[in-house]
Amino acid sequence: SSEGRAVARTQTLLPGKDGIGTVRRTTLPGGLRIVTETLPSVRSATFGIWAHVGSRDETPSLNGATHYLEHLLFKGTHKRSALDISSSIDAVGGEMNAFTAKEYTCYYARVLDTDLPLAIDVVCDMLTGALVLEEDVDAERGVILEEIAMTEDDPGDVVHDLFAQTMFGDTPLGRPVLGTVDTVNALTRGQIARFYKKHYDPTHLVVAAAGNVDHATVVRQVRRAFEKAGALTRTDAVPVAPRDGHRVIRTAGRVEHLNRRTEQAHVVLGMPGLARTDERRWALGVLNTALGGGMSSRLFQEVREKRGLAYSVYSYTSGFADCGLFGVYAGCRPNQVHDVLRICRDELDKVASEGLTDEEIVRAVGQLRGSTVLGLEDTGALMNRIGKSELCWGTQMSVDDMLTRIAAVTPDDVRAVARDVLDQRPSLSVIGPLKDKQADRLHQAVS
Template sequence: MITKSVLHNGIRVISETMPHSHSVSIGIWITNGSRNDQIDINGASHFIEHLLFKGTPTRNALDIAREIDSVGGVLNAFTCREYVCYYAKVLDEALPKAVELLADIFLNSLFDQADIEKERKVVFQEIWMLKDNPDSYIHDLFCQNLWKSHPLGMSIIGTEETVGRISRETLLDFRNKRFCAEDIIIAVAGNVVHDDLMVLLEKLFSDVTPGAYAKNESTPAYKKQINLNNKDLEQVHLCLGTKALPQNSPKRYVGYIINTILGGGISSRLFQEVREKRGLAYSVYSYILSHSDAGTFVVYAGTKKEQLFEVIEVILQLMKKMKSEPVTSAEMLFSIDHLKGNLLLSLESTDNRMTKLAKNEIYFDRQISIPEIVAGLERVTTNDIIDLCNELFQDRFLTLELMGKLDDLSIKPSSISL
């Protein structure tokens, strides 16, 4: 059973009771992320995420770690473009302790100057680690260039320059302006009693300032482009992407099936053609990255430089085929069953259910049931797929991001076409 309540100051609380579960997952979600960082302090949301684990007036960093370890739990956080989540997963009997611990670090973190300087170095290490992993870094660069000059294009973790200039005063001001009640969702899933939870949360979060932060709601534009990143690597890594749907689009189920057929698994067209039939890549796949007002459909592959143009051509040809030739009924049924299976399996864990509660609230302002999702998938027709592919797979939306030994590579936007 899913229940939603609102604390007196506007904080939304959503819980799903799973009486046969031994665990409970709780997440405090802030509905603004890196896209709401100012350009000159890009990375501030992520930096604050790190600092909330460094100490409060009653706990130091080791106390925080020991307290969650003492109950065999998990305490962590993550920052995305449109939200930040601080979460814990514990046995149901330890929920009150986890809630109090989360509330303490969320509301009372000290932002000690010495901790800020140490954690700044840690964030620098994270930035350098990302740059040392080309199969991860290529995706970050792709988004930066796809949405260049728009907040969605800013790196989630920031840059050395921007993180290096963020002061304690800036961080405190940032936290105080962003941690407003109407921008907070507390999502809980597991063996939990909603009324008992509300009593606990009302006591701990009653002093959170009411109101909401004014968000950047400008919509990004797309343009055809190719970006080369010269790096001494054995492979050339590529992301080839186009426009996709926002999170709440009525056509989103069509997009899910397109992605599944084209590159969503080892039986997909991309994997079978690029890897199994031609042996051109070890890793090749597609994915959809969707936000509240924009999205992108991306194909990734890593290959030898000598095979690069063949890989790009195969990807483009498979995308073109989706625009003109109906998929088979067998592919449709397979994709729907694949998506249903993935969804149902993911909901066996309380942390995934907690995440689903929060994301549904953020993007739909309501809970989307499993039967509604299944019905949405089963309504998709082959003509729906062709129509959406023609809407999204267009030359004017194409971005190609390349990374590797590219000194003598010559490739122009006119050479890639859908």
Template sequence: MDGAVEFPLDLAELSFRAAGDALVRRSVLPSGVRILSEHVPGSRSLTIGYWVAVGSRDELPGHFGSTHFLEHLLFKGTPTRSALDIAIAFDSVGGEHNAMTAKEYTCYYAKVQDRDLAMAVDVLTDMVTSSLLDPDEFETERGVILEELAMADDDPADVANERFFEAVLGEHPLGRAIGGSPEAIRSASRAAVWEHFQANYRPQDLVITVAGAVDHDVLVAQVTRSLAQAGWDPETLATPVERRTGGAAQITQGEALSIALRPLEQVNMLIGMPGLVATDDRRVTASVLNSIFGGGMSSRLFQEVREKRGLAYSVYSFAPGYSDAGLFGMYAGCTPAKAGQVAELMLSELHRLARHGVTPEEMRRASGQLSGASALALEDSDTRMSRLGRSEITLGEFVDLDESLRRLALVTPDDVQALAADYLTGPISVSAVGALPADAFSGILPSGVRP
């Protein structure tokens, strides 16, 4: 494989060899269903995912919380399987099955032995195409989801994270909580969730990815058969849904300071600003910057905040990217009386990086960390399956380990320094949960900004 491999939506068949002699194949059925596989030599198991490119950001007024509801309800039964039948199908073969709702996609997945692929295809197809959304189960899951949200609300780090996205991204749909608010879940109707299901779970929306011990031709035959049995005629013509395009959105800051006062022993706080979209050419540079700045025990944040000064146990940075927006953030948990000092120290470290750059030794360590972590992650079929899904849904191209390392080697210290300076041109937002002094962040925020 030489360079990235593009995934055109109008190309019916594609096949190539990736790093490690993995065979990647992609088929687009006439109905618009996309099937991707990565055969990994020596594997005896596989991970399979059924993806739809709809997440919490795609919910319309009146449908807030529908994505999270569906993640729960699709496990609750079809005309041919009860919720218990679905659970038994995987438990009886030692498999794992679950789902994840994200801001821009939802995935239902399973990990099984290679001999159990047909079962996994049949069950997941049945769930995604034919869920009953039973009214009684709907009310039961309403209670379950509310308990899940209550559990998250008891975690100050979760609360600070949700408030951080709202503070940085403002009214942009990506700023909304993935799980929905308790108010939205309480007011959600089965009719609204059913409308959301019908509008977004169609053949042209479906992406199926498998990694591990998989034969692509067998996989396509099994998927085609199971879709036909579910009433999704594979020969009905449809074009796959377009990927999200349009570049970076105009982001208007939600608020500079978001505080939740709680009588806790620690303050959980996040500081940051808008970052890069998922398809930005500087995403590799962002990974290097994050590694040097706050991505490990040798990073600047860890060394300055924890090792040298003992101000926090947990401190790190992160840089998520989405189709039209991104963030760069710094997290720390510390004693309330030290919150202002830690916040100023974290931000001053970013300014120092932007002014003075990074050292050759830091670049060497970052390259080693990122290349090693990437290689180790690919030992897991879950990671490979997810890489296929993100490649198809978000990026429109496949980047294997060799290409990732080639791109990593092109990043220069000047690139990292320039990106840090670019981050600092954006408005700074702070979210925090804990027993904070009123002036805790006066040293890093504009005058007049108060809790």
């Protein structure tokens, strides 16, 4: 389809059924991609802009800059003050927020379908016209330091940061998304403004909208907002490709212990997992669900139900562009850490050597299929799915295709991925008040 001077390319990526669930993509001449999923039966719409930048793109001295910038984009533009931004969305009963991850950042607003033009105008204005003023940088520094302090007060959160550091060391993936007190205190307005200019170019952005939306209308409104801001001047620009890379994690047997006077000890035992593009990820998803993904999972049954050693115990996977993690988390009384670790390690070893039973696999496939669909029941989740897919894979997969891929996982697939992932020597992160002898024994859990 063409509009005015330069031609925008529009494709239907997923046809949907009777116009429901249709996913379309338009690439504007300035390299900006716009994807929408149409769901006429709902009365809401979620509009988001995804930026191809995360804490992974920071040098050591810039650690925390991506997240700092996320805060600053809410502080005002040439057209709107911080109060104008928040009050305009509040006035229509909408919600607005943002989040920063290791490989991307997302800003979004969820509103009634009739208020979508307002959401588009406000969010586009924030991303293209942020002022990043010295006084806002100084004021927001205090807010971010409070956020770091709040996170530090939750050892269940901190232990995951500690595990990333254990696995990745002093690398961009190993450093915390929020930064540290020292790096946040050291960041200057100039550094953050340069970071904004470099990473918020339209070629690094994906616009996503889901709900009762019309694709052509969304494209027209987004294009108008970006052109008004002078952000689409490079007509020959092409979108950046999804990340790739060939990082191999070779950590094994590392132990990090943070001695804190907490009521519980918090542990993560884990090993390298799979990159998010790895075809074995479907089998790993089934394995993860059966091992620690619910109340019927093996770890929950062994650690909590049979022995009452923990309230919370689960396994998880996180996939990045070129590598991943598989981890088991548990929170327990400090004097029971070694029992919990022994049981978790025994179960991981058992599944690595023997695999899961067919019954466990059938149950996990059903659980994963159900939770996948139930997790996509609101427009916010749909916007997340299409925006992240465009940014991270450059393609879209229908829910039916996802369910087919999960259903196609065989017991042999799960056994193979269990051998590949769980047969590695694990590393361990622990936060809690362990006595010296207990702390010395932690190495036994990973040997």
